[in-house]
Amino acid sequence: MKRTTVFSLVREQSVFMTAIMGLLTFLAVMALGVAISIGTGVARWNAQWDLFATVQVVDKSNESSVRKILTDNKAKIDTLHELSDDEMNDLMRPWISGGGALREYMPKMWEVKFKTESDLEDVATAIAKRARFLTHADALRAPMSAGWKMIFIAGLILALTLGAIAVCVSYIARNTAMLHKRELEILNQVGATDSFIAKQMQIIVTKICIVACTLGFVVAAPVLAIVLSATHSARVGLMAMLGINGAGWLCLVLLPIIITIFAIWMTRRTTLKILQNE
Helix, strand or coil: CCCCCCCCCCHHHHHHHHHHHHHHHHHHHHHHHHHHHHHHHHHHHHHHHCCEEEEEECCHHHHHHHHHHHHHCHHHEEEEEECCHHHHHHHCHHHHCCCCCCHHHCCEEEEEEECCHHHHHHHHHHHCCCCEEEEHHHHCHHHHHHHHHHHHHHHHHHHHHHHHHHHHHHHHHHHHHHHCHHHHHHHHHCCCCHHHHHHHHHHHHHHHHHHHHHHHHHHHHHHHHHHHHHHHCCCCCCHHHCCCCHHHHHHHHHHHHHHHHHHHHHHHHHHHHHHHHC
16 A cells, blocks of 8 residues: 655745755765866876886986996886987977087986886985986876865865755755644644654655755766866876776765765754754
8 A cells, every 4th residue: 555645845845955956966976076086087197107217317427327227227127218319409408599508518317117116216226326316206296286186175065065965954854844833743642753753754855865866966977977078188197097987986876875865864863853842
């Protein structure tokens, strides 16, 4: 036998609450999606450059010893590229254009990719006193820092959105209790428990959240896909590394479910508190 709820929201109120919850769910999914994609990009960017370094010899007398160290540690090096004079000229063009008086003072440089991070550290220690050893990861700390700040901002937006959802659910419960105050009094007179009344409120909120959260996710998912597609057009840099893997999409799918469960719990808590104060 079909069981109906004791009371429900009027149509206009139900539509309004569904729209608000749908919008908040959309914002929550977008914020979490942006945070996950940036986090993935930072991890990929970091992993890409962790094994790269530039060896720069300023003092010409150390060139042969540095070259020997690199040769002796060939087993630890994946790729080794010595910059030619033409490449150095192109690199230093802004400083040596014109008279070219600085050409003879140009440093000798190697671009090195190591097999492991421990190999990089070993060679860095051996070369430290004879040349400058510049890891690419250290050189890219600024964009990495910017990426972490963006993750923090996205996380803050997510937290604020969840807070707004809590306020919204609390408002739904309080508003429904006020509209159906007479019904609540009758339920109390016939012996209905606070738990029974709270369950009726939870049914109302659950219906709203299922529709709203589904709509919010269905709209947010393609928008995220479009944003990620646009960032990949950059081809290089941190933006090109942004992405959401399988685990990330699973988290996004679970977020509306978590929001619904949170809303149900918040409804029960708020309703019981209202009833206790009556």
